[in-house]
Every structure is written in structure tokens, then in C-alpha cells.
Amino acid sequence: MTHTAVAIGRDAPYKEIVALMDQWKVSALPVLEGEARVVGVVSEADLLPKEEFRGEEPRPEDFAEASKARAVRAGELMSSPAVTVHPDATLAEAARIMARRKVKRLPVVDEIGMLEGVVSRSDLLKVFLRNDDEIEAEIRRSVLGGSALTRLDVTVMEGVATLRGELPDRALVPLLARAIRAVEGVVDVRMDLGTHEDAA
Numbered sequence: 001m002t003h004t005a006v007a008i009g010r011d012a013p014y015k016e017i018v019a020l021m022d023q024w025k026v027s028a029l030p031v032l033e034g035e036a037r038v039v040g041v042v043s044e045a046d047l048l049p050k051e052e053f054r055g056e057e058p059r060p061e062d063f064a065e066a067s068k069a070r071a072v073r074a075g076e077l078m079s080s081p082a083v084t085v086h087p088d089a090t091l092a093e094a095a096r097i098m099a100r101r102k103v104k105r106l107p108v109v110d111e112i113g114m115l116e117g118v119v120s121r122s123d124l125l126k127v128f129l130r131n132d133d134e135i136e137a138e139i140r141r142s143v144l145g146g147s148a149l150t151r152l153d154v155t156v157m158e159g160v161a162t163l164r165g166e167l168p169d170r171a172l173v174p175l176l177a178r179a180i181r182a183v184e185g186v187v188d189v190r191m192d193l194g195t196h197e198d199a200a
């Protein structure tokens with residue numbers, strides 16, 4: 001998450017919005033009201049109708065976009081209510097919201113809607129910059145810490161975690177795979193596991 005998020009007020013003019021997006025290299029800006037409460041978001045998609053309908057009479061079915069083409073202030077341009085995420089959301093949750101709602105940036109807001117930062121697609125991808133040793137150590141600590149699993153061996157190479165050894169119960173395989181995939185930075189999981197029943 002970027003804590004120093006660039007934001008605008010409802011009265012921000014069109015050209016100022018474009019200039020800020022260009023200056024800060026962002027594709028959307030939260031719109032704030034009062035004490036920094038997020039009331040909407042202006043994205044590049046909200047700005048494009050002005051160019052799309054330049055010198056052209058919109059058709060009836062294009063009414064919503066055409067009204068944005070005539071808009072000149074953030075309050076008229078913004079999509080509202082804003083698609084947001086809470087600070088305690090996981091990266092996976094943020095990624096799901098972005099994918100489902102087709103947005104590139106999410107304002108991060110507290111329980112009363114106050115802006116705390118912005119999370120972008122590039123923020124979500126940064127977890128894959130974690131080095132393999134770090135990922136491996138976290139898998140050993142947070143996933144394999146249970147007594148029945150400490151004898152398993154895990155190696156991580158280029159973000160791909162490989163688990164080897166014997167399990168007390170085959171039913172643990174999908175649970176382990178899911179838990180390892182949840183570790184930030186894991187690209188894929190490979191299993192080379194037997195069970196005590198196989199050895200019998």
C-alpha cells in the first residue's frame with residue numbers, strides 16, 4: 001500500500017485531474033470530502049468519454065457516458081460509491097476485488113471511510129520480489145510448525161515451493177497445498193509426498 005496517496009476534492013477541475021494523474025503516474029484518484037472521507041474515485045475510464053464524444057452526438061444508449069463527457073469537476077466525473085478495501089485485508093482479497101470490479105487501484109479506508117492509502121496492481125506484484133530463503137523460512141515457521149509436519153522438507157526455487165517427505169494422513173495434502181499457496185511470494189506448489197500407509 002502507498003500511504004502518501006494523491007487525492008482530490010469534489011471540485012477539482014478536469015484538467016487538474018489529468019495533470020495530477022500524469023504527474024504521479026497513476027490511473028485513478030480517490031475523491032475526498034470533509035476530513036478525508038472517500039466518496040468516489042475518478043479513473044482514466046471516467047475521463048475518456050470527453051475525447052470519445054468530441055464533436056459527435058451521442059446515441060440514447062450512451063447517455064451515462066455522454067453525461068461524463070460534459071462533466072468538468074471530479075464530483076460529476078467520479079464513480080461512486082468507491083470500490084475500497086480495509087487495511088487488514090490480505091493481498092489475495094485485494095487482488096480478488098480488483099479482478100471482480102475491474103479496477104487497477106483501490107483506496108484503503110478505515111472503518112468510517114477515511115483514506116489511509118492506496119493499493120495498486122504493482123503493490124500486489126511486489127510480494128513476488130521476496131527472495132526464496134525468506135519464503136522458505138516462512139513456510140517452515142507458519143505452515144510446517146505443527147509437530148506432525150516438522151519432518152517434511154521444503155525447498156523454494158524461483159518462488160516454486162516443493163514439499164517432500166511422508167505425511168501421517170493423505171487428507172492433509174490439499175490443506176498443505178492451500179496453506180503454502182497463501183504464503184506471500186509463492187508462485188506455485190509442487191508435492192512429492194508419501195504417507196505412512198504407503199510405507200506400510
